[in-house]
Amino acid sequence: MAIADEGQLIRSSRKGDLEAFNTLVQAYQRQVYNLCLRMLDPVAAEDAAQQTFINAYRHLSSFRGGSFRAWLLRIASNICCDELRRHRSRPTASLDAALEAGSPADVPSHLAGPEEEALRRELGWHLQQGLAALPAEQRLVIILRDIHGLSYEELTEALHCSLGTVKSRIARGRARMREYLMARRELLPRQFRLRE
């Protein structure tokens, strides 16, 4: 998703070139929105994504190089965490809605058969439920690492914590996700039925 002349666009944006900034927005809006969607309900996710770009524009001067994507996702993470803190009851219920909004049905599937599609849906639903059961900090790191594919270095920037903390959160989050899925392995695709 990196843009060829990202550095130049950032420099122009800093000088007030809104068009350059909007090019950056277009490049990253899907990732930002998806992060928000996995953390909040669709309406709040939309607001959070918009707020992320507003804040990013206002504070471009504080961006000191490194991964722009990580920087943006960090802003989005902070906004999502704030929102979760404000409405503690929201995430569990809202993730169902998030699943609906981001369900495989919305995305063209490469898989042909309806059975495979159904399995993917089933798996997606369980994954979303498993994510919803994680503490916010573990959910965030799992989303950023395993869904968005951020490197560990980017994660330390995005979460503003040490490499050790990142590793530890990922390990704990994954372990819980594994346990969650294994407890339902009979409902999942065959790669989860290794023990049988």
Add this chain to the structure above:
Amino acid sequence: MLEALMQFRHRRFRRDLSAYVDDMLPERARRRLEAHLDSCQTCRQELAELRATIEALGSLPMAEAPRSFTLAAAPAAEVRPRPAARRLEFGLRLATATAAFALALVIIGDFAGLPGGGEEEEEWVRGQLFSAGQETPAAMEAAPVETTTLMERAAVQTPAANETPPALEAAPAETPAAEQTPPAPEAAPVETPEPYGITEMPDISEVPGISDVQREPAVGADVTEEEPPENEALEEPEIEYKADAGAAEAQPAAEEEGNGLSREEVVRWLEIGLGAGVGALVIVWAFARFQRSIGNRP
């Protein structure tokens, strides 16, 4: 013992599996884990499940953005952290906290019967005031300031109270006051110790605090167009929380609010907070006093 040690090592290896999958283990740890995996079926199984979990997570689809998030116009007002304003705010908050703490100490001292605020002393003061006779009721009703001076005068005389410890001990029984002050019959008809007790307290010093509280909303209500900044001000604690978390420069959400937060607003919110705190304490105090005075009724 050996079993426990094996379990411990096993747990450590399990914990390393995640970093191993991402190739983030140091060379030595990786070799040790691989050696363990050769001999541990459970860990091999867990590793396979972990890989499957990660693969499944990676297969989750990305939703399309429901709309474009491009900005139609540059967001209003570039925001810079304003250390001066923040320092001022911090100072004011500190002052509020100190004031509240001091007031709490005074009230606690009063409850605990410490010198300067004890019930006995007040009983004594009340006795003195009644024995003073004619001037007191008028002074109480008309001029709180004068009452304060009476109280002060009484406080100066406080050591004299030590001369009559039995009377003080018996004070809760309510009658000794009459014994102590022969002109008690005059005071008895007045005999409204409880209303007296109630009205007496606030007019010593707390009334201004209460009126401050009542004044605050009016001040806020005048400035209707400042409502959005008020909301931002309400979010301030979270801002600080984030700053504490160390997310310094990329806290636009936080700093945005710092932008909308004018000095007046900080002061206003401080006043509201202070007023509300003081008001609550005074209410609690007055209520406790009221209870006490009811308990002292004959």
